[in-house]
Amino acid sequence: MAYVDGFIIAVPKDRLTDYEALARVAGEIWKEYGALAYVEALADDVAYGELTSFPRAVMATEEEIVVFSWIVYPSRAARDEILQKVMADPRLKPGMEAPPFDTKRMIWGGFTPFVEM
DSSP, X not given: OOEEEEEEEEEEGXXXXXXXXXXXXXXXXXXXXXXXXXXXXXXXXOOOOSSOOHHHHTTOOTTEEEEEEEEEESOHHHHHHHHHHHHHOGGGHHHHHSOXXXXXXXXXXXXXXXXXX
């Protein structure tokens, strides 16, 4: 069964080009090591909710845009192997020396799909 990693971050609008460059490199690396899909999506219809919301979850400011991302793997075991290789890959290091977003506000987690259509 497939496995999915999900991420939500707030990217400063003036660093979006930098983030896109990093995401393109990261996506190529993830796919090279076996990820089935790598998606980065910009918030388009995500109001700042009164109690909960995507912007509130990452404490996004007016100067930031929420990015919702996910990576699909063949299985949890494949994800664990792929993630280990990706994290050790030196091609990611330059983009993460001064990341174009606040890593402390990133939300991420692994998910087992239970409905696929």
